[in-house]
Amino acid sequence: MVRYEEVLPSVDIFVCTADPTAEPPSMVVNTVLSVMAYDYPPEKLSVYLSDDGCSDLTFYAMFEALRFSKEWLPFCRKFGVEPRSPEAYFQRANSQPLGGDAAKANEWTSIKKLYEDMKTRIESNTKAGQISEEIRKQHKGFREWDSVSSRRDHQTILQILIDGRDPKAVDSEGKPLPTLVYLAREKKPHFHHNFKAGAMNALIRVSSRISNSPIILNVDCDMYSNNSEAVRDAMCFFLDEENGHEIAFVQFPQKFENISKNDIYGSSLRVIMEVVLRGIDGNGGPCYIGTGCFYRRESLSGKKYIEATKVDLKNKNRYRKTEDNADVLEETSKALASCDYEENTHWGKECDNKYFNIFVDAQTGLMYGCAAEDILTGLVIQCRGWRSVYFCPERKGFLGAAPTTLLQTLVQQKRWTKGDFQIFLSRYCPLWHGYNKIPLRLQLSYLAYSLWPVNCFASLYYAIVPSLCLLQGISLFPQMSNLWAVPFFYVFVGNRVYSLVELLNCGGTLQEWLNDQRMWLFKRTTSYFFAFFDNILKLLGFTESAFTLTSKVVDDDVCKRYEQEIIEFGTTSPMFTILTTVAFLNVFGFCWGVKRLILGEQSLVLNPFALQAILSGLLVFINLPIYQAIFLRKDKGRMPASVTYQSIMFTLAACSVALY
Numbered sequence: 001m002v003r004y005e006e007v008l009p010s011v012d013i014f015v016c017t018a019d020p021t022a023e024p025p026s027m028v029v030n031t032v033l034s035v036m037a038y039d040y041p042p043e044k045l046s047v048y049l050s051d052d053g054c055s056d057l058t059f060y061a062m063f064e065a066l067r068f069s070k071e072w073l074p075f076c077r078k079f080g081v082e083p084r085s086p087e088a089y090f091q092r093a094n095s096q097p098l099g100g101d102a103a104k105a106n107e108w109t110s111i112k113k114l115y116e117d118m119k120t121r122i123e124s125n126t127k128a129g130q131i132s133e134e135i136r137k138q139h140k141g142f143r144e145w146d147s148v149s150s151r152r153d154h155q156t157i158l159q160i161l162i163d164g165r166d167p168k169a170v171d172s173e174g175k176p177l178p179t180l181v182y183l184a185r186e187k188k189p190h191f192h193h194n195f196k197a198g199a200m201n202a203l204i205r206v207s208s209r210i211s212n213s214p215i216i217l218n219v220d221c222d223m224y225s226n227n228s229e230a231v232r233d234a235m236c237f238f239l240d241e242e243n244g245h246e247i248a249f250v251q252f253p254q255k256f257e258n259i260s261k262n263d264i265y266g267s268s269l270r271v272i273m274e275v276v277l278r279g280i281d282g283n284g285g286p287c288y289i290g291t292g293c294f295y296r297r298e299s300l301s302g303k304k305y306i307e308a309t310k311v312d313l314k315n316k317n318r319y320r321k322t323e324d325n326a327d328v329l330e331e332t333s334k335a336l337a338s339c340d341y342e343e344n345t346h347w348g349k350e351c352d353n354k355y356f357n358i359f360v361d362a363q364t365g366l367m368y369g370c371a372a373e374d375i376l377t378g379l380v381i382q383c384r385g386w387r388s389v390y391f392c393p394e395r396k397g398f399l400g401a402a403p404t405t406l407l408q409t410l411v412q413q414k415r416w417t418k419g420d421f422q423i424f425l426s427r428y429c430p431l432w433h434g435y436n437k438i439p440l441r442l443q444l445s446y447l448a449y450s451l452w453p454v455n456c457f458a459s460l461y462y463a464i465v466p467s468l469c470l471l472q473g474i475s476l477f478p479q480m481s482n483l484w485a486v487p488f489f490y491v492f493v494g495n496r497v498y499s500l501v502e503l504l505n506c507g508g509t510l511q512e513w514l515n516d517q518r519m520w521l522f523k524r525t526t527s528y529f530f531a532f533f534d535n536i537l538k539l540l541g542f543t544e545s546a547f548t549l550t551s552k553v554v555d556d557d558v559c560k561r562y563e564q565e566i567i568e569f570g571t572t573s574p575m576f577t578i579l580t581t582v583a584f585l586n587v588f589g590f591c592w593g594v595k596r597l598i599l600g601e602q603s604l605v606l607n608p609f610a611l612q613a614i615l616s617g618l619l620v621f622i623n624l625p626i627y628q629a630i631f632l633r634k635d636k637g638r639m640p641a642s643v644t645y646q647s648i649m650f651t652l653a654a655c656s657v658a659l660y
Contacts, residue, residue: 009238009313010044010213011231012297014203016196017221018052025061026122027222027401030085032065034225035217036178037076037084040232043164045178046211049221050199054154054184056131056145057122062182063139064118066161069180070171075111076228077175079104085224086115088257088399141182156334157184158206160326179211185337193339194348196290197373201347201365204300205336210329213297214313220291223254223400230397234294237389238313248299248386249378252292253277256402262511264565265409266519267402271499274506277390284442285388287449288378292398296386302346302364305385369426372419376428379446383437404554405568409519410527410575417452418531424450425535453532459524463582463619466612467589468658470596475608488611515565518622525582526575561637567625570637580630580639580647581654583623588655590616 013035017023028049036047051058068086076084083089090112125131136142141159148154162169164179171177185202187193194201200218207213215238217231227233234250253273263270277286296313299305324332335341342348348368367376382388391397403409423446427433430446469476478484496517503513537543558568569576593613629639 008041008044008235009215010046010211011040011215011217011294012203012207012211012213013045013047014050014200014207014216014218015047015221016050016052016199016203016218017058018196018199020053020055020057020126023053023221024123025055025058025126026087026119028058029061029065029118029122030087031219031221031224032062032180033069033072034083034085034088035219036065036069036180037073037081037228038225038231039077039228042073042178043176044213045231046164046181046207046213047178048181048183048203048207050203051182051184052187052193052196052199054148054151054157054187056142057126057129059141059145059157059159059182059184060125060131060135061122062161062180063141064122066180068114068118069162069177071111071114073171073177074173074175075107079108082228082395083224083226083399084228085226087119088224088226090115152187153189154184154187156186156337158182158330158334158337160210160330163326164211166326181206181210183337186334186339188339191339194368195373197348197366197368197377201342202337204297204365205341206333208297209333209336216295216297216300218291218293218295219398220400223291223398225397226255226399227393227395227397231294233391233393233397237391238294238296243387244313246305246387247389248296248305248381249288250294250389250391251277251286251288252294252397253390253392254289254292255396255399257399258401258404260562260565262509262515262565264515264562264567265403265406266516266523267409270506270508270512271502273392275502278392280442280445281388281390283445284439285382286378286390287446288374288381288388290374291400299381299384299386300365303384305387367428370419370422371415372423375420375446375449376423379423379428379430379434382442383434385437404558404562405570406522407568407571407573407575410523410573413523413527414531414534417528418534420450421453421531421535422538425539453528453535456524456528456532459521460529460582462615463521463525464585464654467585467593467616467619468654470589470593470609470612470616471655471658473596475612477608477611479608480605480610485611518625521619521622522579526578529578530575557636561635566633566635566637567629568637569629569639569643572640572643576639576643577646577650579623580626580643581650582619583626584647584651585654586616586619586623587627588651590620593617 015028015031015035017028032047032049036042036045038045049058049062072084072086075081081089083092125135131142139159139161141157141161144155144157144159148157159182160179161182162177162180164176169177183203183206185193185199193199204216207216215234217234219225230252234252237247237250238244240247254269255273256268259268280286346364348366349364366373367380370376378388403412423429430438430443430450434443434446466476477488499516500510500513503516504510508516534543554562558570561568590613593609593616596609597607597613626639629637630644633639
């Protein structure tokens with residue numbers, strides 16, 4: 001990398017946000033500042049924020065970031081700050097500010113005060129819900145909101161807050177600042193905006209006019225940079241002299257900083273990030289997971305990989321191709337983010353024209369029509385002949401915020417699995433779309449995730465039917481003394497032991513494994529179930545695609561219970577009704593099974609109901625937090641009474657049918 005220092009390719013960084021309520025501007029600004037402060041030539045960095053919420057509060061946060069960055073970036077360079085998100089850094093460095101040096105400590109205190117003052121101003125305006133007239137006079141961009149009807153009906157708002165070409169755009173030490181751009185693409189009620197994929201495609205077009213960097217990094221607004229060397233690390237793959245030209249994207253793992261001690265909701269995705277994605281990488285290349293990914297711009301153009309036309313990134317430093325000033329760029333680029341720009345184009349679609357590759361401007365960008373647009377886009381790009389790389393360094397490249405309630409976790413999992421199953425049901429199913437395009441083992445890797453929702457039926461069967469059959473006196477499993485019981489023991493015990501060893505090898509704990517097993521059951525009986533039927537209803541034309549944003553705002557009481565690892569219910573949901581009903585059924589089944597074991601004439605190993613009773617007992621043990629939330633807890637996170645009453649009625653109805 002040292003020998004390429006002078007010819008490092010430029011990088012466009014995309015940060016996406018959609019709702020200032022669910023994704024607070026103070027959080028967004030920390031992510032933006034962390035990527036502005038990369039250990040990379042600042043004149044080769046351009047940071048773009050897509051604000052699908054069209055909020056002047058978010059724009060104000062960007063305006064504050066502009067001013068604070070002039071002090072923050074020199075501070076990061078001088079002291080080698082890690083991480084470069086101010087909030088994360090000061091939380092970790094609060095006790096020992098830069099060692100015992102008094103001068104350094106004073107500088108640390110000074111920059112911390114600047115940050116806290118900025119944070120206070122942002123949060124005060126966010127709480128007030130509006131920007132004061134005094135602040136609005138400080139930048140012309142605020143005038144754009146004078147003609148905004150609503151967040152779903154407004155013109156394109158594009159503001160170049162820092163023009164990296166401007167010799168006056170420097171920090172407090174006279175060093176150049178990265179380009180900083182705010183974009184709220186045009187919204188009209190009668191246009192479908194394609195959620196995050198639409199926002200990303202608007203950024204691809206706008207950035208091609210302003211900076212046109214050959215490499216693109218996209219991160220979610222809650223996913224701040226945890227490693228200032230991440231860009232250079234990614235360049236090691238793109239600039240590889242033998243295989244770099246084949247690589248479409250470099251995917252970093254998705255990691256979270258707010259995981260509870262024993263990962264109460266299984267949100268760390270520890271095994272998936274540490275084991276599974278490494279395995280998929282060995283099978284032909286990882287999937288694109290929507291954040292923490294460095295993309296080659298060329299691969300998003302819809303072009304197939306052809307070695308004869310490979311582009312040398314070291315010679316592609318024409319990204320500052322325009323001589324227009326910032327005002328002209330703003331006006332000429334707005335059309336690229338308009339609602340009707342994509343009409344009668346290939347944006348968001350796969351083009352089957354055999355001559356398509358000769359047209360440089362025939363873009364496709366991220367794919368539309370799927371809740372998992374990231375997975376689909378990565379699959380389509382790999383099927384065009386491009387390769388991908390999974391890079392999991394010891395110091396994680398990015399850290400985000402995991403859901404802090406059970407419902408948020410289940411809804412997020414539903415969205416992911418719904419999108420994966422959509423791919424399976426579409427023309428992009430890995431089995432036929434990837435045929436003779438990607439290795440069979442990579443097709444099967446995609447297929448394993450695409451079929452997650454179908455697993456709900458097996459899980460619901462084992463969670464419900466054995467207990468009901470105990471009530472009816474129907475034996476489903478062989479006696480424990482029977483040789484045919486061995487396969488059941490082998491599959492169950494072997495799988496559990498394997499998953500435990502796997503998690504422990506990844507740094508997990510026994511309690512974390514137990515929590516993971518509980519969430520495995522919860523997700524399969526609710527998230528997967530609703531994901532499956534949402535897709536079926538969509539195929540039948542009864543529902544339309546929707547995107548549910550996971551809130552990053554946490555109530556103090558909820559946060560306290562999360563830290564204490566107490567599962568949060570506290571609201572009504574069909575998912576909770578299913579979980580509670582299953583929990584009640586297993587209690588009844590277990591009690592009935594124990595009764596049969598005690599009153600039966602056979603010993604435990606000869607009793608035909610022994611395995612069923614043991615299974616029901618294990619399910620009762622897994623569901624203990626639900627019973628506690630119903631009968632013991634008095635806090636606001638307990639199970640709502642309405643959910644309990646509904647579940648009791650469903651349980652009694654099921655038991656009545658079973659005993660009839």
